[in-house]
Amino acid sequence: MPKDFPDTGFDPVELAIMGNRLDAIVREMTSTVILTANSSVIGMARDFSCSILSSNHDIIGVAEALPVHAFGSNLQGQAMENFHPGFKEGDAFLNNDPYNGNTHAADHTILVPVFFEGEHLFTSVVKCHQADCGNSVPTTYFAAATDVYNEGALVFPMVQIQKDFTDNEDIIRMCKARIRVPDQWYGDLQSALAAARTGERSLKKFAEKFGAERVKAFVKAWLDYSERRAAAAIAKLPPATLERRGKLDELGEFLPDGVEIFVKITIDPAEQRAIVDLRDNLDCVNAGVNLCQATATGMAITGIVNCLEHDLPLNSGTFRRIEVLLRENCVVGIPKFPHSASTSTTLLADVICNTAQSSISELGDGYGLSESNMFLGVSTGVISGKDERVGDEDYVNQLFLMGGGGPASATADGIDTFTVIAGAGLCYRDSVEISEQRLPLIVKSMKLVPGTAGAGRQRGGVATRTEFGPRGNEMVVMQVTNGVSTGPRGVQKGHDAYPGANIKVHADGTEEVLPGYLHTVLQPGETIVGFDSGGGGYGDPACRDPQAVLYDVAEGYETVERARDIYRVAVLLDAEGFASGIDEAETARLRS
Numbered sequence: 001m002p003k004d005f006p007d008t009g010f011d012p013v014e015l016a017i018m019g020n021r022l023d024a025i026v027r028e029m030t031s032t033v034i035l036t037a038n039s040s041v042i043g044m045a046r047d048f049s050c051s052i053l054s055s056n057h058d059i060i061g062v063a064e065a066l067p068v069h070a071f072g073s074n075l076q077g078q079a080m081e082n083f084h085p086g087f088k089e090g091d092a093f094l095n096n097d098p099y100n101g102n103t104h105a106a107d108h109t110i111l112v113p114v115f116f117e118g119e120h121l122f123t124s125v126v127k128c129h130q131a132d133c134g135n136s137v138p139t140t141y142f143a144a145a146t147d148v149y150n151e152g153a154l155v156f157p158m159v160q161i162q163k164d165f166t167d168n169e170d171i172i173r174m175c176k177a178r179i180r181v182p183d184q185w186y187g188d189l190q191s192a193l194a195a196a197r198t199g200e201r202s203l204k205k206f207a208e209k210f211g212a213e214r215v216k217a218f219v220k221a222w223l224d225y226s227e228r229r230a231a232a233a234i235a236k237l238p239p240a241t242l243e244r245r246g247k248l249d250e251l252g253e254f255l256p257d258g259v260e261i262f263v264k265i266t267i268d269p270a271e272q273r274a275i276v277d278l279r280d281n282l283d284c285v286n287a288g289v290n291l292c293q294a295t296a297t298g299m300a301i302t303g304i305v306n307c308l309e310h311d312l313p314l315n316s317g318t319f320r321r322i323e324v325l326l327r328e329n330c331v332v333g334i335p336k337f338p339h340s341a342s343t344s345t346t347l348l349a350d351v352i353c354n355t356a357q358s359s360i361s362e363l364g365d366g367y368g369l370s371e372s373n374m375f376l377g378v379s380t381g382v383i384s385g386k387d388e389r390v391g392d393e394d395y396v397n398q399l400f401l402m403g404g405g406g407p408a409s410a411t412a413d414g415i416d417t418f419t420v421i422a423g424a425g426l427c428y429r430d431s432v433e434i435s436e437q438r439l440p441l442i443v444k445s446m447k448l449v450p451g452t453a454g455a456g457r458q459r460g461g462v463a464t465r466t467e468f469g470p471r472g473n474e475m476v477v478m479q480v481t482n483g484v485s486t487g488p489r490g491v492q493k494g495h496d497a498y499p500g501a502n503i504k505v506h507a508d509g510t511e512e513v514l515p516g517y518l519h520t521v522l523q524p525g526e527t528i529v530g531f532d533s534g535g536g537g538y539g540d541p542a543c544r545d546p547q548a549v550l551y552d553v554a555e556g557y558e559t560v561e562r563a564r565d566i567y568r569v570a571v572l573l574d575a576e577g578f579a580s581g582i583d584e585a586e587t588a589r590l591r592s
């Protein structure tokens with residue numbers, strides 16, 4: 001047992017049962033959102049997260065929540081108490097304020113305090129990324145916003161959305177008056193409230209089963225156990241101070257040089273602690289790319305946790321062993337009003353996490369991860385316009401048609417259609433058929449692109465290609481992308497992945513390469529193509545198992561040419577041109 005962590009004496013079997021019950025409750029909440037959400041970005045792509053907080057606002061249950069959403073929910077619990085110290089049963093609060101514990105204004109978060117026998121024991125939290133949040137332009141990622149006023153989003157700093165289980169109609173009218181498709185938003189609000197109340201009911205049953213005192217003892221034991229596990233995992237790492245830089249590409253005239261990020265990590269196995277220092281970075285910039293406290297902290301923690309034991313409990317106990325140092329008015333710290341944090345769940349958030357986890361690989365072969373896709377291209381763009389099929393009614397929604405490749409580890413390839421590291425590969429792809437029914441678009445193609453992953457002993461996930469366009473009326477497509485200039489980096493002699501790109505295909509077939517900050521109008525007959533990056537490789541490609549290389553060629557992940565030139569494997573082809581085996585002698589010669 002790690003030092004300074006005495007055994008609590010809590011029965012370990014009961015601890016496991018109660019800990020798993022909390023995750024089961026989070027999954028009940030998650031299922032409620034999936035079954036009742038209105039917009040496809042929430043109901044199909046699952047760009048939302050549920051979590052449970054203790055009465056002290058510690059994270060105690062997240063199940064499959066997105067790290068960028070859930071790992072800062074403790075800050076929102078504290079904000080609830082700060083703004084409403086007398087909160088009561090039947091209350092529910094809406095928070096989307098990046099200055100008060102939230103991520104960005106598009107993430108509407110519902111918090112419901114849960115009482116048992118008159119005592120506040122838990123808070124049920126549901127955070128949903130809205131299709132529209134009232135921005136001055138039809139996107140929820142407004143990187144060009146010079147400040148929060150230019151961004152234009154409706155911001156609710158922990159306002160009371162329900163009292164005595166009854167909606168606050170004033171707040172609802174405010175949203176309906178400013179959000180482009182109000183009925184869609186209202187359906188998503190009711191979905192989130194229903195999920196939070198589902199969590200409330202199940203948590204009450206949980207307390208009834210075990211009793212309030214046993215529940216409080218469990219929460220303490222659960223967090224202490226998790227901290228012991230994290231401390232033991234960090235104690236196994238070599239001591240080191242690691243420094244690494246990451247980069248956000250240039251974005252239009254508002255960020256002509258991009259943003260370089262510096263991450264310093266101290267691994268202290270003697271103290272069983274990891275420290276991530278983000279203070280030595282630029283001040284906040286006059287653009288919407290600034291991170292908030294929740295995302296800067298959460299993504300730094302994610303970068304470390306990704307490199308520890310895979311089954312660590314994801315809660316505040318584990319996070320106690322990872323200290324994140326931030327400063328105010330920093331582009332990756334605590335923003336100073338009125339700087340905008342419109343894109344704070346991606347871009348620099350992905351850079352922080354990728355830079356942190358790839359720097360851990362410098363400890364030696366077997367540690368850390370490569371970098372994942374950081375290119376949030378048009379396959380996940382926000383589309384808007386007027387739907388000619390229903391009387392030119394307005395529509396707006398974020399797509400999740402495809403996504404790039406995930407990072408490689410020392411023992412596993414990166415997964416495909418990963419999207420970005422902030423979502424940990426947990427978002428789902430949209431159904432093409434349902435998207436074409438709901439929205440006036442035509443999806444022409446979606447495919448994996450051979451030979452685009454970062455090569456390595458373990459390769460990254462491959463890049464993806466998506467092409468779509470409007471049906472009858474013009475369509476506005478907005479997105480902001482990183483990884484156009486450079487692709488995700490490989491580690492330990494692993495190769496980098498190919499960069500991404502967005503391309504507009506005009507009606508006459510000519511192609512126009514679009515910049516990283518994308519705001520374009522598609523006319524009928526025009527389409528847009530998005531190439532999302534693959535993931536970086538891990539280890540020397542010439543050490544990859546030849547049978548794995550053969551499989552990659554046969555399945556279309558790799559090309560025969562790259563198999564020979566990069567992996568040093570001679571793949572045999574049959575009469576029809578399909579991979580049929582390995583030329584063992586030639587492979588031995590190539591690898592000699």
